[in-house]
Amino acid sequence: xxxxxxxxxxxxxxxxxxxxxxxxxxxxxxxxxxxxxxxxxxxxxxxxxxxxxxxxxxxxxxxxxxxxxxxxxxxxxxxxxxxxxxxxxxxxxxxxxxxxxxxxxxxxxxxxxxxxxxxxxxxxxxxxxxxxxxxxxxxxxxxxxxxxxxxxxxxxxxxxxxxxxxxxxxxxxxxxxxxxxxxxxxxxxxxxxxxxxxxxxxxxxxxxxxxxxxxxxxxxxxxxxxxxxxxxxxxxxxxxxxxxxxxxxxxxxxxxxxxxxxxxxxxxxxxxxxxxxxxxxxxxxxxxxxxxxxxxxxxxxxxxxxxxxxxxxxxxxxxxxxxxxxxxxxxxxxxxxxxxxxxxxxxxxxxxxxxxxxxxxxxxxx
Numbered sequence: 001x002x003x004x005x006x007x008x009x010x011x012x013x014x015x016x017x018x019x020x021x022x023x024x025x026x027x028x029x030x031x032x033x034x035x036x037x038x039x040x041x042x043x044x045x046x047x048x049x050x051x052x053x054x055x056x057x058x059x060x061x062x063x064x065x066x067x068x069x070x071x072x073x074x075x076x077x078x079x080x081x082x083x084x085x086x087x088x089x090x091x092x093x094x095x096x097x098x099x100x101x102x103x104x105x106x107x108x109x110x111x112x113x114x115x116x117x118x119x120x121x122x123x124x125x126x127x128x129x130x131x132x133x134x135x136x137x138x139x140x141x142x143x144x145x146x147x148x149x150x151x152x153x154x155x156x157x158x159x160x161x162x163x164x165x166x167x168x169x170x171x172x173x174x175x176x177x178x179x180x181x182x183x184x185x186x187x188x189x190x191x192x193x194x195x196x197x198x199x200x201x202x203x204x205x206x207x208x209x210x211x212x213x214x215x216x217x218x219x220x221x222x223x224x225x226x227x228x229x230x231x232x233x234x235x236x237x238x239x240x241x242x243x244x245x246x247x248x249x250x251x252x253x254x255x256x257x258x259x260x261x262x263x264x265x266x267x268x269x270x271x272x273x274x275x276x277x278x279x280x281x282x283x284x285x286x287x288x289x290x291x292x293x294x295x296x297x298x299x300x301x302x303x304x305x306x307x308x309x310x311x312x313x314x315x316x317x318x319x320x321x322x323x324x325x326x327x328x329x330x331x332x333x334x335x336x337x338x339x340x341x342x343x344x345x346x347x348x349x350x351x352x353x354x355x356x357x358x359x360x361x362x363x364x365x366x
Contacts, residue, residue: 008063016079019054025291031064032280033211037140038067045114048072050103055084070095076102107134119144128188138215145208151177168263171314174203174348182267186224195220201271230264239359274306304344308354312346335365
């Protein structure tokens with residue numbers, strides 16, 4: 001057995017229990033999110049580490065965030081349960097319990113949690129209903145998805161079958177994928193009379209990570225559902241439009257007459273509450289993470305993106321359409337600002353901008 005250190009945790013690893021070293025960055029972000037959420041609610045929290053495997057997430061959350069009062073480790077694999085117990089004892093955790101059972105069985109029979117972590121291999125869909133049903137009147141659902149090829153349009157039939165949504169495999173497919181996942185959470189929450197606010201949404205490496213704060217109430221559920229809709233993309237001229245729950249989608253692009261491609265239903269509301277990544281960024285300065293600089297850059301980009309319109313423009317893709325060389329990135333952003341448009345970078349993709357200029361404004365300032 002191998003021993004590693006990650007964050008404040010010391011961990012024993014086993015070849016029989018899955019552990020992805022490449023997900024340390026995601027776990028760093030998640031631990032900061034736990035701390036930010038605790039500050040927001042102003043109390044200690046009861047947390048579930050679902051599909052816990054080695055127990056790394058729950059252990060790190062309890063060690064790094066003093067507000068975590070108790071952790072429930074849940075996994076149906078006996079080797080994982082034994083390893084999680086061993087690692088919890090190694091790190092001298094006190095208020096915890098390891099449950100060797102299916103996460104859905106556990107969450108449907110145990111209620112009243114503040115934070116539920118769902119970190120599966122592949123899609124989180126099979127666990128959404130039980131996770132959302134397990135909260136008090138409000139809580140935080142922390143969801144990881146690694147089926148990004150499905151959500152981004154490489155396997156559109158699987159996306160339609162699994163998520164009930166049509167993706168588009170284009171230059172901003174990762175944002176579309178995140179919004180389709182967000183839509184699945186909103187629709188499932190609505191059946192339980194829960195509204196959803198996305199505090200932070202992230203696309204990195206091979207995974208999506210969403211932190212969804214849920215609140216009980218029919219009005220909240222309806223308000224969240226009203227933020228679902230469709231994005232229409234014209235591959236011919238790069239024009240795009242979005243509409244909340246439209247009665248009818250346009251077939252042709254009004255700009256060039258090209259045929260629109262439609263993605264959805266997906267979530268068109270805010271993917272970030274600007275205060276949340278800002279609070280996480282402040283906490284990051286107090287932690288000795290090896291990924292601290294990368295985290296700081298990522299959260300800074302999310303702060304910029306909050307409040308901006310859906311979708312972004314890949315400047316290399318635009319250059320192909322207008323048959324010009326890509327402009328200097330900073331100069332281009334400054335030209336858009338001087339023309340009176342809002343503009344920001346995006347964490348989804350380098351050399352891309354999020355702006356309210358539309359394709360016409362982008363081309364005019366190219």
